[in-house]
Amino acid sequence: MKINQISLFAENKPGHISAPARLLAQEGIDIRALFLADSQHFGIVRMIVSDWQKAAAVFEAHGFVVKVTEVLAVEVPDHPGGLADVLGALDGSGINIEYMYAFPYPRGDQAILIFRFADPDAAIAQLQTAGINLLASDELLK
Amino acid sequence: MKMNAILETSAADCHPASVRDYTPLPELRALQLQRVQAVVARAWDHVELFRSRMDERGLVPEDIHSLDDIAKLPFTVKSDLRDTYPFGLFASPMKDVVRLHVSSGTTGKPIVVAYTSDDVSVWTSVIVRCLAGCGLHRGDILQNAYGYGLFTGGLGAHYGAEALGATVVPTSGGNADRQIMLLKDFGVTAICCTPTYFLHLIDRAAELGVDLKQLPLRAGVFGAEPWTESMRRHIENKSSIEAFDIYGLSEIIGPGVACECRRHQGLHIFEDHFYPEIIDPDTGEALPEGTEGELVLTTLSKHAMPMIRYRTRDITMLLPDRCQCGRTLRRMGRIGRRSDDMLIIRGVNVFPSQVESALLQIEGTLPNYQIVLTREQGLDQMEVRVEVTPHMFNDQIGALQGLQARIQSALDHVLGIRVQVALVEAYSLERSQGKAKRVIDRRTS
Ligand SMILES: [Zn+2]
Numbered sequence A: 001m002k003i004n005q006i007s008l009f010a011e012n013k014p015g016h017i018s019a020p021a022r023l024l025a026q027e028g029i030d031i032r033a034l035f036l037a038d039s040q041h042f043g044i045v046r047m048i049v050s051d052w053q054k055a056a057a058v059f060e061a062h063g064f065v066v067k068v069t070e071v072l073a074v075e076v077p078d079h080p081g082g083l084a085d086v087l088g089a090l091d092g093s094g095i096n097i098e099y100m101y102a103f104p105y106p107r108g109d110q111a112i113l114i115f116r117f118a119d120p121d122a123a124i125a126q127l128q129t130a131g132i133n134l135l136a137s138d139e140l141l142k
Numbered sequence B: 001m002k003m004n005a006i007l008e009t010s011a012a013d014c015h016p017a018s019v020r021d022y023t024p025l026p027e028l029r030a031l032q033l034q035r036v037q038a039v040v041a042r043a044w045d046h047v048e049l050f051r052s053r054m055d056e057r058g059l060v061p062e063d064i065h066s067l068d069d070i071a072k073l074p075f076t077v078k079s080d081l082r083d084t085y086p087f088g089l090f091a092s093p094m095k096d097v098v099r100l101h102v103s104s105g106t107t108g109k110p111i112v113v114a115y116t117s118d119d120v121s122v123w124t125s126v127i128v129r130c131l132a133g134c135g136l137h138r139g140d141i142l143q144n145a146y147g148y149g150l151f152t153g154g155l156g157a158h159y160g161a162e163a164l165g166a167t168v169v170p171t172s173g174g175n176a177d178r179q180i181m182l183l184k185d186f187g188v189t190a191i192c193c194t195p196t197y198f199l200h201l202i203d204r205a206a207e208l209g210v211d212l213k214q215l216p217l218r219a220g221v222f223g224a225e226p227w228t229e230s231m232r233r234h235i236e237n238k239s240s241i242e243a244f245d246i247y248g249l250s251e252i253i254g255p256g257v258a259c260e261c262r263r264h265q266g267l268h269i270f271e272d273h274f275y276p277e278i279i280d281p282d283t284g285e286a287l288p289e290g291t292e293g294e295l296v297l298t299t300l301s302k303h304a305m306p307m308i309r310y311r312t313r314d315i316t317m318l319l320p321d322r323c324q325c326g327r328t329l330r331r332m333g334r335i336g337r338r339s340d341d342m343l344i345i346r347g348v349n350v351f352p353s354q355v356e357s358a359l360l361q362i363e364g365t366l367p368n369y370q371i372v373l374t375r376e377q378g379l380d381q382m383e384v385r386v387e388v389t390p391h392m393f394n395d396q397i398g399a400l401q402g403l404q405a406r407i408q409s410a411l412d413h414v415l416g417i418r419v420q421v422a423l424v425e426a427y428s429l430e431r432s433q434g435k436a437k438r439v440i441d442r443r444t445s
Helices: A018-026 A052-061 A082-090 A120-129 A137-141 B016-022 B025-046 B048-056 B067-072 B078-083 B117-133 B152-164 B176-185 B195-207 B229-239 B352-360 B397-415
Strands: A002-011 A031-038 A042-049 A066-075 A097-104 A111-117 B097-103 B111-116 B141-144 B167-169 B190-193 B219-222 B242-249 B254-260 B267-269 B274-279 B293-299 B310-316 B343-345 B348-350 B369-376 B379-387 B420-424 B439-441
Touching: A002 A052, A002 A111, A002 A137, A002 B420, A018 A031, A018 A042, A018 A052, A031 A097, A031 A111, A042 A052, A042 B397, A042 B420, A052 A066, A066 A120, A082 A120, A111 A120, B016 B117, B025 B048, B025 B067, B025 B293, B067 B274, B078 B111, B097 B117, B097 B152, B111 B117, B117 B152, B117 B254, B141 B152, B141 B176, B152 B167, B152 B190, B152 B254, B176 B195, B190 B195, B195 B219, B195 B229, B219 B229, B229 B242, B229 B352, B242 B267, B242 B310, B343 B369, B343 B379, B348 B352, B352 B369, B352 B397, B379 B397, B397 B420
Parallel strands: B141 B167, B141 B190, B190 B219, B219 B242, B369 B439, B379 B420
Antiparallel strands: A002 A042, A002 A066, A031 A042, A066 A111, A097 A111, B097 B111, B242 B254, B254 B267, B274 B293, B293 B310, B343 B348, B369 B379
16 A cells, blocks of 8 residues: 655756656656655655656666655545545544645546655554545556 | 883884884984975075075075074965966976876966975875874775876875785775775775765765675775864764874875874874974964964975975964874874865854864764855855755655754854855765865855
């Protein structure tokens, strides 16, 4: 259920996002999701890619500071209140969301939410109990 | 002087060249006097600038009767080398010069230094003594990551290491991944480079999953830029090597003017070839042992380019007492700063080494930094750029902002002025010959 996400440190300057994207394209690695978290002066590029091990090696070889973190991908149920169901499953559970972002599902209209939890195992148990569908990395990368 | 000094290496089991490190003082002083008289006569005969300065003072070489008389001689400063570019300070005809090195200047013309074949031999012998003093010997595999070429570091260390009998791996600077591969595959036991570059290797090795502590590497001989005790602790903790400070400058000979022994209590100056003085940088007056001031060096054996009372701009002191290692050679304190390093920011004196110390206080940070000075509406602004390393990186914005705030508060505390902190990408700060460019001053006065 856990998905390996690649994070890079980037200064907030023009071109600092396109360089990593270009590198992956050269290596034939697909970017499934890309999200930029930024502050005033610097940013963190978070990516889910088709081959995270190769991507991490490529980035390191090019002098990037790379971190691999485990995230969960949650399919937002395709019915009214779907998102509320997901968040409701976590409410009051004491499970901390460190951050989240969304991207559109490749085969359909609904979104996929990527969550970074302080304790991913507890989160998996909690979400599964609530009947929330977690995507495995092969499903996500299909 | 108590006689309980322990000889860590008896003169018999170190390299023969090291025997000179234990010359009895009366013999050493007599040798220095004889050599200084010869070098002054040589410079007076062959170097016009030196002779004219002697004339202005009404001095002739015969006026040097004792080592104290050296204080009467005129100083030589870096701009003299630029002003006489390229060959104006040479005391040997080109047919006797076997090597030229060039050091790049930040402004204007570079400086050129020359060596006769005897000069190269002296240079080689002092490096042998440096490395032997660091406990290295035949059988050691030494990776020399100082830049080869116009810079004196690479070739200087190379000749000395070969003469010592070590196996030299001449990697020169750059290509960290290959450096680490060779360290590992060859079972390298010692490395020479700038401390900044070694920090980079520590960092890169961790990224590559190579544990430097598990390698045979046991000694690092680091120089060509000032570095601090806290940086030594950091290096030694991360790599389990013994880190030695080596000192030198191209104008005098290159690396090998002075080096630490295994006591790590100051750097022994190879006084049979280099005569040290400490002066007040403002008045030029000689200062006593144990007092901090500017280091002034006179080369005692250089032929091609003798330097008389060269003002190094490096701030240090001559240490009183003899070293526990038994060497008779005097020691100088580690160079923490250069007199021209001092920055005055909003009236406050700031040294780059203070920034380094502040950064090393914060867990996980490496002192890969650069100071950028600007002036806005008449006020000096100081920004400290710090490279984000894998140890520092966390993929949450809040954690990085917290790190930024901790660096900020450590710097405010150490420097006593408000500075801006910017986190920048790894390897993005400018480096040259492995030396980090620490200060960019964009203030226009
Ligand atoms: Zn000693």
